[in-house]
Amino acid sequence: MKTIIYDQTMDLDKILKRNEDVRDDIRNAVLEIIKGVKTDGDAALLYYTKALDHCELTHLQVTEEEIQEAFDSVSESLLEIIREAAGNIRSFHEKQLETTWTYEPKPGVVLGQHITPIERVGLYVPGGKATYPSTVLMDSIPALVAGVQSLVMVTPPGKDGKVNPAILAAAKIAGVHEIYKIGGAQAIAALAYGTETIKPVNKIVGPGNIYVATAKKEVFGKVDIDMIAGPSEVLIIADKNANPVYAAADLLSQAEHDEMAMPIFVTTSEDLAKQVIEKVYRQINEDLGRKEIAKKSMDDFGFVFIVKDLDEAFELSNKIAPEHLELLIENPMDSLEKVRNAGAIFMGAYTPEPLGDYFAGPNHTLPTSGTAKFSSPLGVYDFIKKSSILSYDQNSLKNVYEKIAAFARSEGLDAHAKAVERRFEN
Ligand SMILES: NC(=O)c1ccc[n+]([C@@H]2O[C@H](COP(=O)([O-])OP(=O)(O)OC[C@H]3O[C@@H](n4cnc5c(N)ncnc54)[C@H](O)[C@@H]3O)[C@@H](O)[C@H]2O)c1
Ligand SMILES: N[C@H](CO)Cc1c[nH]c[nH+]1
Ligand SMILES: [Zn+2]
Structure with a gap:
């Protein structure tokens, strides 16, 4: 894992390779497949x-x-x-x-x-x-x-x-x-x-x-x-008292989805960061041996950011807008209002990310690659449409029809004006 001392001026998109639009070769392959299915x-x-x-x-x-x-x-x-x-x-x-x-x-x-x-x-x-x-x-x-x-x-x-x-x-x-x-x-x-x-x-x-x-x-x-619910991501904010075994396990839980998955560890403690990195690699070698993770080079596997305090950690996290944000800090609920961009927020040592993946109830289909800045988890609202309802009786329309006609004429739309006026002719 690459360790970086965070500085507010650094270009995070460049570091996380998010500034590159979808690679041309991938987009071209996808366009060809879509064309093939449309035609054949x-x-x-x-x-x-x-x-x-x-x-x-x-x-x-x-x-x-x-x-x-x-x-x-x-x-x-x-x-x-x-x-x-x-x-x-x-x-x-x-x-x-x-x-x-x-x-x-x-x-x-x-x-x-x-x-x-x-x-x-x-x-x-x-x-x-x-x-x-x-x-x-x-x-x-x-x-x-x-x-x-x-x-x-x-x-x-x-x-x-x-x-x-x-x-x-x-x-x-x-x-x-x-x-x-x-x-x-x-x-x-x-x-x-x-x-x-x-x-x-x-x-x-x-x-x-x-x-x-x-x-x-x-x-x-x-x-x-x-x-856009693409390759999985987890960003963990940890204070110096966080358990490195839990942090390493949770980082790996998302890394195992995909070579393109993105585990990120953010902490105020350099000592904790070293322990987490050591435990990540020990767990890869000893317990998991998953080929997707193992074939990555040590440097290519996620990121560790060292920050000066928790406020800086939240600022960094809000810029990244991770799919999953884990708060391994004391009294995490007290920091909720500092979170502005995240797909799902996991509070404290006993709310590991896989709890949300499988069981708790909130949706695990979540926005990735920074899109949590404007997207929400999959929800019932994704499957409904809304139609507006309007109903006026004769008197109610009579009270306002001249204003509507005047407004319509101000837009040069005479037929709109006539449509309300016709109802009150004679
Ligand atoms: N963001 C979320 O909410 C969320 C939730 C669950 C899983 N995930 C992510 O979903 C992904 C699952 O990926 P997966 O690969 O296991 O399954 P997948 O079903 O998404 O992809 C498999 C398909 O990819 C296509 N494919 C593979 N290589 C290709 C190539 N070279 N050219 C064209 N098409 C190719 C094939 O058609 C194959 O059927 C992971 O990235 C995981 O992190 C995200
Ligand atoms: N972590 C995934 C979302 O990024 C969801 C999932 C399903 N199964 C295991 N994990
Ligand atoms: Zn998962």
Whole structure:
């Protein structure tokens, strides 16, 4: 891990390599895949699944029999954990539910907001380096709470053409409506533009690697997207009393997602920083040995920043706007108002990041690469639309129609003026 003494003038985007837009080679590959799917539909999906996932598919849609077979193969103990996590996620997201409202600012006038779910939504569930049944729950439950009627899940198949059984079991428990065995940019293109087998959706949500995140950006406009939820990040702010074993373990928990994942440790104590680095490498060598992490050079694995005090730590964190922010400091709740940009905030030594990944209830699909400056966690609000409601009776309109006509004429829009005046002629 590279250790840096923080200085407020340093160019963080450059250090974190965030100032580079998506690499040209990745964007070009994604654009070619999208074009292929638009032109050749299912044939392109089969082609790219063979080329990129090394799998020759016989059919794209997961059948009811495949779902049942997968469900039956998952242990009862894991099914129970998935059900309990699903319950926690549902309870949290039900708090976000908004309903239609109206009010009467004056007698004869009703105004309000009509809430409706988006009709058909695509859920991306990653499946390249790891498998993510937890993401099935995080993507689908808020959509179901919002009332979405048609939930279409996509996830890459294994080389044997099968989807991981726990993913299918989680989809059955949650109540996903359709599942397709496709991943990467080709899955995003299929959801956006449709193919012979897959009907297009109105919105695509869910996390994924750089190919998935780039494809979502490219199809935005044809469909809506939730956010840029790319390679995982964790930033830990620790005071001198923090436990280095916990900090190292939590940094590694996010590093193992992807070579592009970003673990960052920020502390006031150089001594603690040394201990954390030593424990990170000891854990890599002794316990984990995960190839993605192990193949990185020592310098290439995340960052450690030394700051002069906690205020400077929060300033640095707000500039980075991490996906996950962990506060390994005394009385973390007292510092909440110092946090301005973060996807999710984990308070204290017994709130490790994986608690949020799997179980507590808040969503783990979160904005990355600095987009927490303007994006929020995936939530029920991502799956609804709002229509304004206006209702005036005759008297109420009579009281204001001349003002409206005058306003319309000031814009040179005579037909608008006439539309209100016609109602009071004679
Ligand atoms: N931000 C969040 O909320 C969040 C949540 C969970 C996971 N994640 C991230 O999701 C990602 C999951 O990544 P993953 O790779 O395991 O699964 P993935 O499903 O996102 O990506 C696998 C797909 O990538 C495509 N691909 C791989 N190499 C390619 C290439 N050279 N050219 C074109 N396409 C290629 C293939 O189509 C493959 O099916 C990780 O980065 C993880 O950190 C983020
Ligand atoms: N940490 C990931 C979000 O960046 C979510 C996840 C799912 N499973 C394990 N982790
Ligand atoms: Zn994780």
